[in-house]
Structure formats: C-alpha cells, structure tokens
Amino acid sequence: MRYLVIGAGAVGGAIGGRLAEAGHEVVLVARGAQYTALRDHGLRLRTPDGDRTHPLLTVDGPAALGALRPDDVLLLAVKTQDTEAALATWGPAPVIGGGTAAERLPLVCAQNGVESARLALRRFRRVYGVCVWLPSTFVEPGVVSAAGTPLTGMLHLGRHPHGTDETAHRIAADLEKSRFEAPVVPDVQRWQYAKLLGNLGNALEALSGPVDGEEAEALYARVRAEGERVLDAAGIAYASAEEQRRARGDKITLVPLDGVPRGGGSSWQSLTRGTGTIEADHLNGEIVLLGRLHGVPTPLNELLQRLANSFARERRPAGSMPVAELVRRADEAERVDARE
Structure with missing residues (x-):
C-alpha cells in the first residue's frame, strides 16, 4: 500500500x-x-x-x-x-x-x-x-x-x-x-472520546502554558469533570483513565531532544505558528455542543473555546495569559452560569 x-x-x-x-x-x-x-x-x-x-x-x-x-x-x-x-x-x-x-x-x-x-x-x-x-x-x-x-x-x-x-x-x-x-x-470511538477528555486541556495549555502547576492541574480537573458529566448524560462510552494507562504502560517514554523547545500540544503549536485558527471548536466545542443537546451546563469549556479562538484570531502568543487570570475567569463563568 x-x-x-x-x-x-x-x-x-x-x-x-x-x-x-x-x-x-x-x-x-x-x-x-x-x-x-x-x-x-x-x-x-x-x-x-x-x-x-x-x-x-x-x-x-x-x-x-x-x-x-x-x-x-x-x-x-x-x-x-x-x-x-x-x-x-x-x-x-x-x-x-x-x-x-x-x-x-x-x-x-x-x-x-x-x-x-x-x-x-x-x-x-x-x-x-x-x-x-x-x-x-x-x-x-x-x-x-x-x-x-x-x-x-x-x-x-x-x-x-x-x-x-x-x-x-x-x-x-x-x-x-x-x-x-x-x-x-x-469500538474505536470509545477510545477517541477518552482522548477527547484529555484534549480538553489543550486550550488551557495554549492560553496559559504547561498544565503542570497546582492551579493549572486543578482547573483542568474541573474542565475534565464537566466533560465527563456531558458524556455520561449523552450515554457516550469512553475508555477509563486506568484502561488507558494499562494500554500504554511504559511503552512510550518521552526523551528531551536537543534544540527542541519545551512547548505543548497541537493547540499550543497552532498559536506558536500563528496559523490564525485553532481546533477548540472541535475539542471543548464538542463538549459544549453535547452539553446543549443534553441539558448539561458547560461554562468552563465554553470559556476555553471562546478564549482559544480569540487568541488564534488575534495571533496572541501561546501561554501569555497568567493561569491565575484564567482561573479567575473560570470561577466567574461558573458563578454566572449558576445565576442563570
């Protein structure tokens, strides 16, 4: 072939x-x-x-x-x-x-x-x-x-x-x-939906840098939990985090490569290259769509989708929003949603 x-x-x-x-x-x-x-x-x-x-x-x-x-x-x-x-x-x-x-x-x-x-x-x-x-x-x-x-x-x-x-x-x-x-x-879709949950952090990483500090990890956990609630409400099956860990085991170890800057995933790379577009509509936006179809609020994923698209459209630098500011906006989005 x-x-x-x-x-x-x-x-x-x-x-x-x-x-x-x-x-x-x-x-x-x-x-x-x-x-x-x-x-x-x-x-x-x-x-x-x-x-x-x-x-x-x-x-x-x-x-x-x-x-x-x-x-x-x-x-x-x-x-x-x-x-x-x-x-x-x-x-x-x-x-x-x-x-x-x-x-x-x-x-x-x-x-x-x-x-x-x-x-x-x-x-x-x-x-x-x-x-x-x-x-x-x-x-x-x-x-x-x-x-x-x-x-x-x-x-x-x-x-x-x-x-x-x-x-x-x-x-x-x-x-x-x-x-x-x-x-x-x-059942490849079951694995793809599991990966989708992981990719909900792509926008967070693109906006505020690597998801490796306490504030960023806590925010990602909230975003992922929102996604899980949506998939559960929609009756969509997804491989568990434990099943994914068992499948991968120690088969893939990341090795730092000389001259390759520490960066991020696909969304971070889109902002770094200044492409003018980003895939947030099909990652966080997929959760937003399913949430609207099944009556589950998705304020955090809506926020990340909107901000990621704005960063891409305006060609703002990857990682340039302080994570504390992003957390503040996330808290406010949830408060506004709770009042509506």
Missing part, C-alpha cells in the same frame, strides 16, 4: 516519516511554507534515535499525482477545522481503473476529536478512525519532532463508526513495523 499523508505536520509528519523508514511508500501532502520546505529539503524527523532527513515526494493536491492508485491509503492528519476542505479536494480524485477516491479508497482519520470521521462518512464509503497518542511537535517548516521511545506512539484503529476489517489489520501491521503500537479495535 502507498500512504498519502494529507497534512504533514506533527502527527502526519511523524507517521509518514516512520512509515518511510520502515520501507513503505509515502507521499506527503502539505501547503504553504511546510509544502515548500518539504519539497525543497525533505522531511527532517527528530527522534530519540537520531535525526534523519527523508526526501519524500511532496505534493499540494491530487492533481500533482494524476489518477490515484487502487492500493493508496489516504491518511488524513489535518486539524479538524481543515477537514472539509481536504475531503472536498481529495474525495473526487480519480482512481486508476475508474471511480473516485471517495468511492474506492480507505480514508484514515488520524486526528483529535470525533468530528472528522463523521464529516468523512458523508463523502467516503470506507472511513477509519484513529485514537492518536503520539507526542510530537511541529513549529518549524520542514521539521517534525517525536520524543517517544521505544515506541513513537500508540494508534488505536478501527472502522467508523464501529467494526474492523482486513484493511484495518493491514494498515495496523504496517504501523507496527514503523515504531507504533496499533491495536485494531471494534
């Missing part, structure tokens, strides 16, 4: 680079400065076992490839806010032998949140969800850092909305030859 990695940033670059190192054929899809850097200089992948540069074929869309191959796998790794544009671009792409990518090719959504696979299923017949546990960083064009060892990441994989098939097992086998653990599960 040939892997077309649509969105060669932190997650896509790490997966694509590791697949290429294991001998798999990989095409990177990027745009803007990342496209130019990858096209001209290759992908520089920084990991605990060293730095390598991979001169992989890089394109900015399907037209550069002509008709796609029947053995192609589309691995979607853009931020959720960019999913619709990617689906509209790649879905109609012709495939050798007839038909389109949306009709014939598997689409693997290696993204945070739960919305992208739902969007994809409107267009693509064969959609696979991935619960992405892959600590990686992309803040400089052409350079992706992945600090996990001995495994680079853990990628639970399954059909969307449920089930497994031979294609899922073949993709998982390729990933497991490429420094990942890739359990094929029939």
Whole structure:
C-alpha cells in the first residue's frame, strides 16, 4: 500500500516519516511554507534515535499525482477545522481503473476529536478512525519532532463508526513495523472520546502554558469533570483513565531532544505558528455542543473555546495569559452560569 499523508505536520509528519523508514511508500501532502520546505529539503524527523532527513515526494493536491492508485491509503492528519476542505479536494480524485477516491479508497482519520470521521462518512464509503497518542511537535517548516521511545506512539484503529476489517489489520501491521503500537479495535470511538477528555486541556495549555502547576492541574480537573458529566448524560462510552494507562504502560517514554523547545500540544503549536485558527471548536466545542443537546451546563469549556479562538484570531502568543487570570475567569463563568 502507498500512504498519502494529507497534512504533514506533527502527527502526519511523524507517521509518514516512520512509515518511510520502515520501507513503505509515502507521499506527503502539505501547503504553504511546510509544502515548500518539504519539497525543497525533505522531511527532517527528530527522534530519540537520531535525526534523519527523508526526501519524500511532496505534493499540494491530487492533481500533482494524476489518477490515484487502487492500493493508496489516504491518511488524513489535518486539524479538524481543515477537514472539509481536504475531503472536498481529495474525495473526487480519480482512481486508476475508474471511480473516485471517495468511492474506492480507505480514508484514515488520524486526528483529535470525533468530528472528522463523521464529516468523512458523508463523502467516503470506507472511513477509519484513529485514537492518536503520539507526542510530537511541529513549529518549524520542514521539521517534525517525536520524543517517544521505544515506541513513537500508540494508534488505536478501527472502522467508523464501529467494526474492523482486513484493511484495518493491514494498515495496523504496517504501523507496527514503523515504531507504533496499533491495536485494531471494534469500538474505536470509545477510545477517541477518552482522548477527547484529555484534549480538553489543550486550550488551557495554549492560553496559559504547561498544565503542570497546582492551579493549572486543578482547573483542568474541573474542565475534565464537566466533560465527563456531558458524556455520561449523552450515554457516550469512553475508555477509563486506568484502561488507558494499562494500554500504554511504559511503552512510550518521552526523551528531551536537543534544540527542541519545551512547548505543548497541537493547540499550543497552532498559536506558536500563528496559523490564525485553532481546533477548540472541535475539542471543548464538542463538549459544549453535547452539553446543549443534553441539558448539561458547560461554562468552563465554553470559556476555553471562546478564549482559544480569540487568541488564534488575534495571533496572541501561546501561554501569555497568567493561569491565575484564567482561573479567575473560570470561577466567574461558573458563578454566572449558576445565576442563570
């Protein structure tokens, strides 16, 4: 199988680079400065076992490839806010032998949140969800850092909305030859919703820096508890924190990489790169949506969603709101909600 990695940033670059190192054929899809850097200089992948540069074929869309191959796998790794544009671009792409990518090719959504696979299923017949546990960083064009060892990441994989098939097992086998653990599960959404709860802290981290002090950890616990109340009210199952710890064990240890600044996750990286957008609408905003549908107040997630979008739109620096100020605003949001 040939892997077309649509969105060669932190997650896509790490997966694509590791697949290429294991001998798999990989095409990177990027745009803007990342496209130019990858096209001209290759992908520089920084990991605990060293730095390598991979001169992989890089394109900015399907037209550069002509008709796609029947053995192609589309691995979607853009931020959720960019999913619709990617689906509209790649879905109609012709495939050798007839038909389109949306009709014939598997689409693997290696993204945070739960919305992208739902969007994809409107267009693509064969959609696979991935619960992405892959600590990686992309803040400089052409350079992706992945600090996990001995495994680079853990990628639970399954059909969307449920089930497994031979294609899922073949993709998982390729990933497991490429420094990942890739359990094929029939209930991948249960793992994705568990990851969603963890990602509710992304906005907090983007606004106020690493969630590692007493104030920040206490606020994240409140935000997560609000999310759990919403999922419980909606009847949505999610893997417990203990189940996630058992699955990961000590398989992924983070190793500081020389020259890689201490930063944060995907939302922090979006602010650091000054992209002008952030995925809060599909992380905290997913909890807000479900809360409104099921009658559960979500003042904390609404606050983080609103502030994260404001920071991205105004291109404010990541981590520039003191955590004490964020806690003050969170307390006020809960008081206002209680009075309404």
